[in-house]
Amino acid sequence: MKNYSKIYLLTVFLLLFIAFQASAQAIVINAPVPADNPNLAGNSPWPAICAGNGGFNEYFVNITWAGTANAGNEFILELSDASGSFASPETLATITDQNTNTDFDTSFSIPLTTRGQGYKMRVRSTDPVRIGAESDAYNMYYMDVTSNLNISEAGDGVPPGSICSTNPIVLQVDNIANPETYQYSWYRSGTLLVGETGPTLNISQSGMYSVFIDYGPICTGSGNTDSNIVDVTIGAGGSGIAIAPPTRTALCTGDSETLAITITDPSWSYQWYKNDVAILGAIGSSYTVNAATPGFEADYAVEISAPGVCTERSEVVAITNADNYTVSRNNPANVVVLPSQTQTLNVSTTANSPTFRWFRNAVELVGETSSTLSITQEGEYYAEVTQSGGACTSSSKNSETTVAVAPASFELVADYASPYTSCVTTSMVLEVQTINAVAADGTTTDVTADLVDAFTYQWQRNGTDVAGQTGKSISLASNTENGDYVLTASLAGYNEISNTLPIQLLTSETITITSTSTVYCSASDIVTVSTTTDLTSATFEWQKDSVAVSSTDESLNISEPGTYRLVLQQDGCSLISNEIIIAPLDENLITLDPAGEIVLPEGTSRTVRANGGTAYRWMNASNDEMSTSDSVTFTEAGTYTLIASIDNCEITKQVTVSILDTFKVPNVITVNGDGINDQWIIPNLYSNKADVNVIIYNEQGEEILNEFDYNNNWPQSSTAFQKQNMVFYYKIRNASEVLKQGTITVIR
Structure with missing residues (x-):
């Protein structure tokens, strides 16, 4: 029980120690507070930030904290958005040299886009990572515009002084870049227009208008953005001018109508408008519209102006063309009159109660009074359309002419x-x-x-x-x-x-060629290419690699490899046979599985299979035939021969079979001349191999033997051994690895 108490007390001690160490690393950061700017005489901590006036943008805060900061710690002063949110804070300053000073001032500048009344600041540390308390909310504005605004109706930067209008107008701030990015305070005759904070103002009431940029309740006064004052008078003329109702508003060809203002005044000046465009010279109290003038149909109005009154324009009077109907040709301008065919001409119109007459070569076609006309003759055709209803009767218009021709x-x-x-x-x-x-x-x-x-x-x-x-x-x-x-x-x-x-159609017939072999063995070998197609009276040529080699041989004996085909001329076309590729003899076409030397453990057998040939003969060392199949099974050591045929060609390959030694590499030999164990005999797996390297070193590490194709003949004499029980070192390797290594003890 005593041991358990000691363990318990030790555990509590360790936990308290760890907690103490952790608390020693913790720091507490207070909210930053405004501080005096030491670079300005007589200054005091700022209550709000109104930067930018004259380019000034330097402020200080006091930062206090408690605890222990690590050597690499940084204090970072951060600014919230205008609503006080630190979701995406702006970095105002990074302090790296105050990790042992728990009370210091630091300077900062606010971003040029800062405008609002709810900005907060905080400080965070990086090592250890801590976020300090947030400050109170402050008015902060960067005032990049600190000169008088200009407002106008035209947006041309010219102060209008006064504006007189019978209709509502729009005033706009026109002398700063990107005016839509600021908030404004608009006034009418000294009264704030609540809710009007944009760069434009719709005005429908007379008054004295002005505006300034709203930099908040503290900074606005130092912004100096007060605009010019515009005296706006809406509807001050009050004369209610109008055009007297005309006798007719729809005129026929030759008609005219005089438009006159309802009231006049000797002090007024007049200007008549057609579709909102001033009519040159039309400056009297009346204006006559003449239907003989092209384009007379329009909206007409009159405008008055005079000193001391607002310019006023009347409501429009619409004058229309009663004869303004259309006649449209609905067929091509040129048509062809074809033998035994009828062409139909057609017109359409917007005339009121229209009648039709058709003309060919300016002569009326009697009885043709429809909007369509069927023709079979050449000529120039058109329709005359007469409007017989509505305000203007008996007026006529001709359609466009259609030219009909007969083909030559x-x-x-x-x-x-x-x-x-x-x-x-x-x-x-x-x-x-x-x-x-x-x-x-x-x-x-x-x-x-x-x-x-x-x-x-x-x-x-x-x-x-x-x-x-x-x-x-x-x-x-x-x-x-x-x-x-x-x-x-x-x-x-x-x-x-x-x-x-x-x-020139190609015949659907096919030509097929065959060959006695697809492999060319040697100059003494003959391969014949032929066809069953009768070439007796045909025009043809044999081609090798697309080049003619014979045009007379009905079968072709070839003497070299290549790609062969037969080309037969038939009805002006070349009829091409299939192609036969005659390849040169390649001994690698015959493969053995397994390949290379065959090593048999004593008392076992191994089957070797040949591939790639058309016939096979297996011969033993006495040249006796062992098999004519594609495989043979070996049970004894020796050198065997395979004669493989590919068509008329023969390829010879040899197979060496050896018996696997069951003894190991000896590590002791006796060189006493008794003929027993006098030489270092190693297994057949390593001896007599051209690709196996045998190396022997003496006790001093010097090479005394380095041979490929080792013949089990070391040492060749016993005189080289000066003492009893000499030790040598050997290494047996091939081109890529060490196969065997060890020691050899030589006993005399």
Whole structure:
């Protein structure tokens, strides 16, 4: 129990010690408070920050804290946003040299975008990491504008002094950049306009208007942004001028109407407006609108002006054109009158109760009183439209003229119905693609849709009619139909012939070649390439690597490797056979699995399989045939031969089989000359191998043997050993690793 009490007391002590150490590292940071600026005489701690006036922006705060700060600690003075939030604080100052001073002043400058009444400050430390208390909220403004504002209606920077208007106006701050980024206080005749804080003010009431930038209740007075005062009079004229109601507002051709102001005054000046544009010279108390003037239809108003009264403009009077109806041609300006075809002309109109008359070459077409006209003759056509209802009756307008012509000839264009390549395509459809009407001046009009089914057709091959082919298309599916095709077409005395379409279809026949072998063994070897196609009367050539090698041999005996094919000329096209690749003999085509020397543990067997040949013969050391299959099983040591055939070629490979030694590398030999254990004999796995290196060192580490293909013949004499039980060191390795190493004790 005593031991348990000691452990308990020790645990409590350790916990108290850890808590003490932790508290020793903690610090408490108080809220920063405004401090005196030592660079200004007679200054005192600031109650608010009004920076920027004259470029001034230097302030101080006092920072106090308690606890212990580490050597790398930094105190960072931070500023909240205008609402007092530290979600994204601004860094005002970073202090690195006050880690042992718990009461110090530091200077800072506020950001140029600071404007508001709710800014707070705090201090945080970095080592240890602590966040101090937040300060009270302060008015803080960076006053980048500290000169008088200008307000105007035009926004041109010129103080207007007074404005007289019958309608509401807008005043705007016009002499600072980005005026929308500030808040303002607008006044009318000394009264604050509550809620008006933007850079513009909509005014509908007379008064004396001014504005200044709102830098808060403390800083605004030192901003010096008071604007000019604008005396605004709204509706001061009060004369209620208007235009007397006219007799007519819809005028017909030849009509006129005089517009007059309802009241006049000798002191007034007048100006008449048409669609808000002043009419040059129209400065009397009345104005006459003449329907003979183009574009007379418009909105008219009169404006008065005089010293001491506001300029005033009347409501508009709209004058319209009673004859303002339209006549539209609904067909092309030029049409082609085709044989056996009728063209329809058409007009539309907005006239009231219209009537129609049609004219050809300025001569009326009697009885044609519809908005449409069917024609079969050449000529120049138009319709006369008369308005017989509404305010203006018996007024007429002509439609635009349509010129109808008969073709001098037709152009017939035939084409391939699908992509075509000579001697590649095996079937094709030819068809009428376009029919153009050709006028006397050479201009063409596409009339395919109108006439493609009206013509009669005949297809011709090499100048001769193709029997039964009288449609607008022809299908060709055999190389026996190759030739030059044209299409003749007839309609109402027109006889036309199309362009020529050459056709050279490839036969659907195939040529196949075979060879007696695909491997070329040697100059004495003959490989024959042939075909079952009858070449007796054909024009052909054998090609090696796409170059002709023979045009007379019906079968080809080749004497070198390459890619061979047969090209047969048939109906003007080259008919190409399959390709046969004759490769040179490559001994690597025959592979063994497993490859390399075969080592058999004594009393076991191993099967070796050959691949890549067409026939095999396995021979033993006595040249006796062991097998003709692709594999053989070995049970005895020796050198064996494989004769593998690839078509007519033979490849010989040898297989060496050895018996795995069961003894280990000896570490003792006796060189007493009795013929027993006189030499260092190592297993066959390491001896007599050209790729195995045997190295022997003496007791001093000097090489005394360094051989590849070691023949189990060390030492060759016993005279080199000067004393009993000499120790040597050996290392057996190949090109990449040490296979065996150890010591050899030589006993005399």
